[in-house]
Amino acid sequence: xxxxxxxxxxxxxxxxxxxxxxxxxxxxxxxxxxxxxxxxxxxxxxxxxxxxxxxxxxxxxxxxxxxxxxxxxxxxxxxxxxxxxxxxxxxxxxxxxxxxxxxxxxxxxxxxxxxxxxxxxxxxxxxxxxxxxxxxxxxxxxxxxxxxxxxxxxxxxxxxxxxxxxxxxxxxxxxxxxxxxxxxxxxxxxxxxxxxxxxxxxxxxxxxxxxxxxxxxxxxxxxxxxxxxxxxxxxxxxxxxxxxxxxxxxxxxxxxxxxxxxxxxxxxxxxxxxxxxxxxxxxxxxxxxxxxxxxxxxxxxxxxxxxxxxxxxxxxxxxxxxxxxxxxxxxxxxxxxxxxxxxxxxxxxxxxxxxxxxxxxxxxxxx
Ligand SMILES: Nc1ncnc2c1ncn2[C@@H]1O[C@H](COP(=O)(O)OP(=O)(O)O)[C@@H](O)[C@H]1O
Ligand SMILES: [Mg+2]
Numbered sequence: 001x002x003x004x005x006x007x008x009x010x011x012x013x014x015x016x017x018x019x020x021x022x023x024x025x026x027x028x029x030x031x032x033x034x035x036x037x038x039x040x041x042x043x044x045x046x047x048x049x050x051x052x053x054x055x056x057x058x059x060x061x062x063x064x065x066x067x068x069x070x071x072x073x074x075x076x077x078x079x080x081x082x083x084x085x086x087x088x089x090x091x092x093x094x095x096x097x098x099x100x101x102x103x104x105x106x107x108x109x110x111x112x113x114x115x116x117x118x119x120x121x122x123x124x125x126x127x128x129x130x131x132x133x134x135x136x137x138x139x140x141x142x143x144x145x146x147x148x149x150x151x152x153x154x155x156x157x158x159x160x161x162x163x164x165x166x167x168x169x170x171x172x173x174x175x176x177x178x179x180x181x182x183x184x185x186x187x188x189x190x191x192x193x194x195x196x197x198x199x200x201x202x203x204x205x206x207x208x209x210x211x212x213x214x215x216x217x218x219x220x221x222x223x224x225x226x227x228x229x230x231x232x233x234x235x236x237x238x239x240x241x242x243x244x245x246x247x248x249x250x251x252x253x254x255x256x257x258x259x260x261x262x263x264x265x266x267x268x269x270x271x272x273x274x275x276x277x278x279x280x281x282x283x284x285x286x287x288x289x290x291x292x293x294x295x296x297x298x299x300x301x302x303x304x305x306x307x308x309x310x311x312x313x314x315x316x317x318x319x320x321x322x323x324x325x326x327x328x329x330x331x332x333x334x335x336x337x338x339x340x341x342x343x344x345x346x347x348x349x350x351x352x353x354x355x356x357x358x359x360x361x362x363x364x365x366x367x
Contacts, residue, residue, distance in 0.1 A: 002063035002076065002153035002186055003028050004049060009058035011044050011210075018044055019210045021058070026188065031180050034190045035197040035233070036207035042190040043158055045207070049188060050156050051075050063153055078147035079156040082163055084139045086131040092118075093127040096145040110149075117145040120182060121175070137168040141175065148183070157189040161196065173199060194234050198222070206230050228358035231281050237315065237327045239281045239352070246276040254362075256280060256353065260321035261300040266346070270353055270362035278361070279354040284329035286350035289316060289336065290343040298348055302326065304340040309333065320344060 004026040011019035019041045026032045034042040047053035049060060051072035060068045067075045086095050093114055100110045118124045121141045131139055140160060147155060157176070161169045177200055180187055191197055197204050198218040206213040206221060206229070214226045218234075225231035231239050244258045247265070254272040258264045258280060266280065290299060302320035314330040326344060336342070353362040 003061075004154055004186060004188065005059075005061040006045075006049070007059040007061070009045070009048060009060060010056050011041075011048060011053065012056045017210065019048075019056075022212055024205060024212070024215065026186060029184050029186055031187045031189065031200060031202045032205060033197040033201035033203075034188065034205045034207055035194055036192065037233075038192055040207040041210040042192075042207055044210075046079075046156055046158055046188060046190050049075075049154070050077055050079050052079075076153035077156055078150045078152035078154075079158065080140075080143050080147050080160045082159040084131075084143040084163075086139060086142055088131050091128050091130055092123060092134070092142050092145075095131065095142055096123075096149055099146060100149055113149040113151075114145075117148040120148065120179065121145050135168070136164050137172050140164065140172060144176075144179070148179075153186065155185055155187040157187065159191055160189075161191075162193075169196075176200060194236060198234070204234075206233060208233075224360070224363060225352070226360055228279060228281075228354050228360075231352060231354070231360070235283060237284045237329065239283050240287065240322075240326050241324065242280045242282070242320075242322045242326075244278050244280045246272045246274050246278060249273050254353075258300070258322075264298055264300055266298055266348060266351060268348070268351065268353060268362045272353075272355070272361060277356045279358075280346075281352035281354065282346045282350060284315070284327040286347045287326065287328040288345040288347065289318075289328055289330065289334075290345050298346045299343045300346075302342055302344045304336050304338050304342060306338055307334070307336055318342070318344060 006022050006024045009022045034045060036042050044053060048055050051070060055068060059066055062075055096114045096117055097110050118127055121144060123141055123145060161172050164172060173196060189200060201218050203216060204218055204221050205215050208229045214221055214230045221230055221234045242258050242260055244256045246254045247257045248255045249272055253267055253269050256266040256278060300320045302318040305317045305319050305325060308315040314334050316328045316330060316336055318326045320326045355361050
């Protein structure tokens with residue numbers, strides 16, 4: 001068990017800066033998820049914690065000790081990758097035992113650790129199988145087993161579930177959550193999948209282009225995104241974004257107009273002045289579809305483009321004159337059909353507003 005601290009950590013490959021002065025403290029036993037699009041620098045940051053990549057600047061501390069220039073083996077970490085890289089000619093037991101044998105642990109100690117890992121990962125019935133006789137999920141559990149037997153202070157995961165099909169991913173996500181609960185070890189987990197981030201993390205670190213955009217508990221990023229990047233990245237389907245401007249501002253309250261509909265008006269407290277460009281955000285579950293006459297100031301005329309019926313939920317995609325299609329999530333089912341003219345109502349209590357630089361300046365959850 002250990003804390004992990006990154007102090008002004010940066011990384012360049014040649015002239016290209018890929019990590020920009022990252023400061024982050026991860027608590028003992030915490031489960032932290034680095035999330036961001038492909039190429040945002042997640043793996044590079046994790047590999048600098050592991051010691052597989054040298055920092056270009058800054059310090060890395062594990063358990064209070066400066067390991068910036070320590071070898072990976074000296075850091076007390078164990079890493080699990082997307083590719084399981086099991087030895088095909090060895091059975092499960094020997095795969096898990098391999099590193100312990102290299103490190104010359106006693107036969108009894110190896111046996112004890114392998115059996116304990118097998119118990120935790122529910123692999124006991126598979127110990128004599130070869131990797132070829134295992135499913136993808138079981139192979140990944142063996143790879144995690146190899147990490148567990150080393151008793152690391154910190155577990156590092158780099159997209160460990162990306163090779164698995166959707167159903168297995170859900171199952172393994174629950175396994176990893178259970179693993180963390182059982183071991184209580186500090187874990188850093190990299191993924192591009194915001195659902196994995198939301199479901200696993202104590203705290204999410206949202207990365208874009210080598211910059212930390214926001215750090216916080218999942219629902220804080222969901223309810224109070226700092227900026228357009230986090231607002232668009234966290235939440236599925238994505239938050240709807242509508243270009244707008246400040247019509248008037250007085251006493252800390254601004255009245256906004258939307259480019260999509262000259263008549264719409266939204267009044268919210270925010271620091272802004274008349275003429276400012278803004279982006280209004282509203283999540284798919286916070287848009288109402290109203291048939292019939294306009295439902296107040298924030299109702300926009302729209303046309304149904306397509307309808308996706310999942311049974312328990314229906315996604316309705318509408319053209320409301322905005323650059324992007326508007327997504328609405330309806331609980332249960334609806335009789336709406338493509339081509340139908342409707343009104344959409346944006347719930348004023350669930351709107352977000354971002355300034356021209358993308359910074360959040362108003363949100364229902366953070367007035
Ligand atoms: N060894 C390397 N040499 C040069 N550029 C690299 C190297 N490794 C990663 N990069 C670049 O650094 C950026 C971040 O990569 P990476 O950390 O792998 O992103 P992620 O894991 O978020 O997809 C990317 O632009 C990638 O092309
Ligand atoms: Mg990566």
